[in-house]
Amino acid sequence: MTEAVLTLNAGSSSLKFALFPARGDRPLATGLADRIGPEGTLKLKGRDGQPVAAAPGDLRSHAGAIRAVFDSFRGQYPDLTLRSVGHRVVHGGVSHAAPVTVTATVMAELEALAPFAPLHQPHNLTGIRAAAEAFAGVAQVACFDTAFHRNQPWINDAFALPRALYDEGVRRYGFHGLSYDYIASVLPGEVAHGRVIVAHLGNGASMCALHNGRSVASTMGFSALDGLPMGTRCGQIDPGVLLYLMDQKGMSAAQISDLLYRQSGLLGLSGLSNDMRMLETAETPEAEQAIDYFVYRCQREIGSLAAAVGGIDALVFTAGIGENSRLIRARICARLSWMGIELDPARNADNGPVISAAGAPTTVMVIPTNEELVIARAARAAVGLTEQEAA
Structure with missing residues (x-):
């Protein structure tokens, strides 16, 4: 049997x-x-x-x-x-x-x-x-x-809204937890007990700061819209934009939902595709701008999450873009030398598992999620x- x-x-x-x-x-x-x-x-x-x-x-x-x-x-x-x-x-x-x-x-x-x-x-x-x-x-x-x-700290769980809304469930939940759970379970040696930022980059994208294998802060919040730009989702946005769309454009909740979930992100910025592979080869100004924006937001969120855990010992890339795009990994890491991040081009070309340069203070890895x-x-x-x- x-x-x-x-x-x-x-x-x-x-x-x-x-x-x-x-x-x-x-x-x-x-x-x-x-x-x-x-x-x-x-x-x-x-x-x-x-x-x-x-x-x-x-x-x-x-x-x-x-x-x-x-x-x-x-x-x-x-x-x-x-x-x-x-x-x-x-x-x-x-x-x-x-x-x-x-x-x-x-x-x-x-x-x-x-x-x-x-x-x-x-x-x-x-x-x-x-x-x-x-x-x-x-x-x-x-x-x-x-x-x-x-089990994130309360300050990473709450919005600065009236307490009654928090009690009703309006709080930061974070997502992609199954992926982060797996990555935490396979982190090697001392890395597992350190301050690790995991970048789950795919059509849906987020990052999570771990300390001793536990989630401390995440880029996603109340919904799976917040944080990083994604394939068709907007990521971080000023709430005033939504008020403007309602008041000045007359958009309904359903129309705004469709805009934020299905028409934005890499697709909206490029006017071409939600697929990073296509954007990397498109050679249009709009595709390049979409990539630039994605990379920039990743760099900002890595800095923010490092602040949340008091530093960084390792950066881990996972999911479709994170596991496969040598270009995006290299561009994200290019301006993070101040955090001790330095890639080895040959290791990065081989997709890891370790892609940081020998002796670099911060370990950079590629780990396929499961x-x-x-x-x-x-x-x-x-x-x-x-x-x-x-x-």
Whole structure:
């Protein structure tokens, strides 16, 4: 019998998934159900990373896509038994600082948080419902992007607004916590106990300051809009701009939301693309300005986070841009020599893991993130598979 746990990351029309053995951290299979609906597609990779055939299935709904995923897995592992399903859930609110097995009460709590993350939370919960329907009786485990940041100091948690709003939940939550959790777990030696700034740079981008492996401050706040510019999200913005858009432009909340989440960031600045790879080769003034702005905001946030933890011992790049763009890493680090940051061009060209120059006071690293593994470990623990048993 092949016992396994399944991890799911549900979007509005997609499902990213991975099948992990009940014992062991190397996935048995990974894949993506994309464009869920009449034109849905399902792509799978086996343990060796090579494509494998997907079983026919109904990809018009999340529930149908999950069944097709599991049927495909059964084709590879006929004796497959699913022990639990772990889900990425963007928002856990104030109450959830650790993964939790989903009950009707927990589901109601997570549904109530939908206004705090309207573009993410409903889809995450759709994935939970679909998995519960497909796998009756199997534990569904919610793993929160906000949980890693829940023990930040109060001054890094609050806005300078009336206390009643803080008590209602208007506070800094921080996101990408599953990624930061993984990076913290694999930091080597003395670095793990030092002052580390992790740059999670992808289509969604943020940074987090760690001390002794714990989150102290993050660039994202109440929502996943704050901080760094992203693929299509604006990042830091003066609230007065939003008042201007409402009062002078007559824009509705829905229109402003669409502007900030879908039309801004690298796409808005370049007028071309949200994909950094395309911008790096575009050779247009607007694309170069978009890159310049992204680099500048990264440099500013690194300085701010270093101040929050009283210095910096290491800078870690991760996620799509952070792991793959030699140019962006080099440009971010170019003006940070005052922090002891100095890159070795050859190491940077090789994508690390250490890309700082020999003898540089501040270590600079590239570490691929693995949010799925964090979720899988939580899913195992929820059904009594300890780390020792799963090793």
